[in-house]
Amino acid sequence: MVVAAVASTEKMAAALAQLLLYPLLFFAGVYFPTVYFPAYLSAISGFTPVGAAVAGMTDALKGTFPSIQALLVMAAYAIVFGLVAVRYFRWE
Numbered sequence: 001m002v003v004a005a006v007a008s009t010e011k012m013a014a015a016l017a018q019l020l021l022y023p024l025l026f027f028a029g030v031y032f033p034t035v036y037f038p039a040y041l042s043a044i045s046g047f048t049p050v051g052a053a054v055a056g057m058t059d060a061l062k063g064t065f066p067s068i069q070a071l072l073v074m075a076a077y078a079i080v081f082g083l084v085a086v087r088y089f090r091w092e
Contacts, residue, residue: 002088003016024051
């Protein structure tokens with residue numbers, strides 16, 4: 001939502017989305033499993049939106065309730081960036 005709100009053109013939105021996508025995929029464990037991350041990268045991964053989503057889904061697949069940290073991280077990102085998107089969105 002924020003990318004669409006702040007980008008002035010479609011090409012700029014695509015570039016910003018790509019710029020954000022690949023680091024988020026890294027922290028989600030797409031390129032390397034997060035169990036092989038050093039401790040500091042694993043901690044950072046838990047505080048990214050996609051890393052928290054993967055942790056929550058992994059917990060759910062194991063049959064346990066998602067951790068409160070993962071749920072709070074996802075909720076915080078949704079609220080903060082939702083408000084930023086509402087603030088900067090403009091019809092043109």
